[in-house]
Amino acid sequence: MWKEVLTxxxxxxxxxxxxxxxxxxxxxxxxxxxxIPVYFPVxxxxxxxxxxxxxxxxxSLSNYKLLFIFGAMAIGYYFFDLFHxxxxxxxxxxxxxxxxxxxxxxxxxxxxxxxxAVFYGMLYILLFYQLMSTLNWxxxxxASVFGRYEMALLLTFSKPAKPKGLGxxxxxxxxxxxxxxxxxxxxxxFISPLMFFISLALTIITAxxxxxxxxxxxxxxxxxxxxxxxxxxxMVVLLAFYIFHTFGR
Numbered sequence: 001m002w003k004e005v006l007t008x009x010x011x012x013x014x015x016x017x018x019x020x021x022x023x024x025x026x027x028x029x030x031x032x033x034x035x036i037p038v039y040f041p042v043x044x045x046x047x048x049x050x051x052x053x054x055x056x057x058x059x060s061l062s063n064y065k066l067l068f069i070f071g072a073m074a075i076g077y078y079f080f081d082l083f084h085x086x087x088x089x090x091x092x093x094x095x096x097x098x099x100x101x102x103x104x105x106x107x108x109x110x111x112x113x114x115x116x117a118v119f120y121g122m123l124y125i126l127l128f129y130q131l132m133s134t135l136n137w138x139x140x141x142x143a144s145v146f147g148r149y150e151m152a153l154l155l156t157f158s159k160p161a162k163p164k165g166l167g168x169x170x171x172x173x174x175x176x177x178x179x180x181x182x183x184x185x186x187x188x189x190f191i192s193p194l195m196f197f198i199s200l201a202l203t204i205i206t207a208x209x210x211x212x213x214x215x216x217x218x219x220x221x222x223x224x225x226x227x228x229x230x231x232x233x234x235m236v237v238l239l240a241f242y243i244f245h246t247f248g249r
Contacts, residue, residue, distance in 0.1 A: 008032060012039040016148070016227075017046075018079050033169055037155055038177045040148040041184040047080040048144030052137035059136075069132045073125075087227030088124065089117035094224075095217045096120075104218050105161060124235065131238050138195060139241040142188055146199040147234030149185060152178040153207035154229050158214065158221040166223025198244075199237050206233045 007023065014021040015036055054072020058065040077085065094108035096116040107114070113121075132140070156178045160168040189196045210229045214221045221229075 008036060009039050009042065012036040012043060016040065016043055016080075016083060016151075018083060034172075034174065035177055037152040037170065037173070038180045039184070040152050041145050041181050042148075043080070044145035044148035045141070047076040048141040050076040050080075051132065051140035051144065055132055055135070055137045055140060058132065065133065069129060073129065073132070081231065084227035084230045085121070085124075087224035087229075088231045089113060089121050089228075090224040091228040092116040092120045095213070101218050105222070108218070108222065108224050109165075124231070127235065128238075131242060135238065135241055135245060138191055139238055141191070142195050142199045142241075143234045143237040145185065145188060146203045146237055147230045149181060150203045150207045150233035151226050151230050152181045153204060154211055154221060154226060157208050157211035161214070161218045161220030161222050161225075167221050167226050170226075195241070198240055202236050202240055203233050206236050 010021050010023050011032055013019055014023065015033070051072050054068050054076075058068040058072075061068065090108040093112075093114040093116045094104040097104055097107055097114075099107075155170055155173045156175045160171045162168060185196070185200070188199070207229065210225070210232065211221065214225050218225075
């Protein structure tokens with residue numbers, strides 16, 4: 001049993017990160033790949049810890065604040081969030097293009113960086129940096145974990161936009177996997193119940209809204225939407241904590 005769990009975890013790690021994970025002789029590939037959303041939140045603890053350490057060091061050693069935040073972002077994005085950031089940029093270019101569904105899918109599949117991606121992608125990074133300068137470490141742990149959980153929720157609410165591709169590989173999706181993945185959220189409940197339920201509520205709402213918007217724009221979700229939605233949900237959670245931080249002063 002534990003060998004099966006470890007294999008599924010490593011498969012998930014290789015699927016949504018840039019870590020050099022090699023898995024040999026995977027049995028029942030199609031069955032295994034469809035259940036990796038169970039482990040999405042577990043992966044979120046790794047970049048969440050990287051960002052949290054960067055925030056702690058930046059706040060405790062303020063003379064080197066820029067260095068620690070830059071370092072944490074460089075590491076966290078290179079190994080984890082750049083994978084999703086690419087999807088986010090494709091979402092910006094595709095969803096904001098005023099054309100039909102087929103044209104939007106074509107734009108997203110090419111992966112070229114257009115003006116929408118450049119502008120809004122830059123705003124996203126600047127905002128993330130500013131939030132790292134302001135919020136406490138817990139906010140980034142919660143946002144990172146719930147951002148990955150949002151992807152499992154999005155699969156629950158959605159259908160694939162096209163028959164082939166990274167997103168389509170996870171369908172038909174067993175909605176029980178989303179319930180199972182909640183087990184890995186429990187440690188956060190002991191850190192802060194309030195932050196936990198705020199994150200959970202916002203993540204559910206975000207996943208549902210992205211599902212509906214994506215269905216209108218391109219007829220369902222793709223791998224780009226799945227990855228991009230992770231960062232959107234992450235930012236929504238961080239902004240909520242920022243509002244509480246600001247008004248709580």
